[in-house]
Amino acid sequence: MQNHSDVSRQIAAHLLNIEAIRLRPDQPFKWSSGWNSPIYCDNRLSLSYPEVRTYIKNALADAIRVAFPAAELIAGVATAGIAQGALVADVLHMPYAYVRPEPKKHGMGNQIEGRILPGQKVVVLEDLISTGGSSLKVVDVLREAGAEVLGMAAIFTYGFALADENFSQKGVELMCLSNYDSLLQEALKLDYVTEGQLETLAQWRKDPGSWGV
Secondary structure (H helix, E strand, O other), X not given: OOOHHHHHHHHHXXXXXXXXXXXXXXXXXXXXXXXEEOEEXXXXXXXXXXXXXXXXXXXXXXXXXXXXXXXXXXEEEXXXXXXXXXXXXXXXXXXXXXXXXXXXXXXXOOXXXXXXXXXOEEEEEEEEEOOOHHHHHHHHHHHHOOOEEEEEEEEEEOOOHHHHHHHHHHOOOEEEEEEHHHHHHHHHHOOOOOHHHHHHHHHHHHOOOOOOO
């Protein structure tokens, strides 16, 4: 098994190469939150590249075995975590479920799709962590259903201080394959950005809410 820093850099390189992560420090994106951002991340694109998809699912499975050895079920976060979670659960030969943002308006009115038993030890699978707000709502739903949430595993995190605070307040351990620091290292190495742009990208992460305003 590769060490974590090697995996982190390799994941970052894969995401850059398939344009799942795009960097535009000079032409920022606008997020749904209203923030201006020099980065946009869509890890769902990895599903279209078998080599990258396989690398990510195996890296997530390996990391979960190490960080959460008592896990009994994988729960994906709708929608981006649904496919990733199913792939990982398959590698781990574990039961799988996924959690909707809100209950269905018809049928059984389910918010959890799949069967979760009271006391079952669950690892939540997410594709991307920004502030952690929507991901942590899934933890609340699972806890209300009687599950014991061991923690959350994700492909990539921006590493915001706000996310650290949110996960700490909820008492949820977070394990991410790759992060913003690894991304910047790889982006510079692979000539996706210049040294000057690197400083802009570093400044954004410190105060994303007011950056570029």
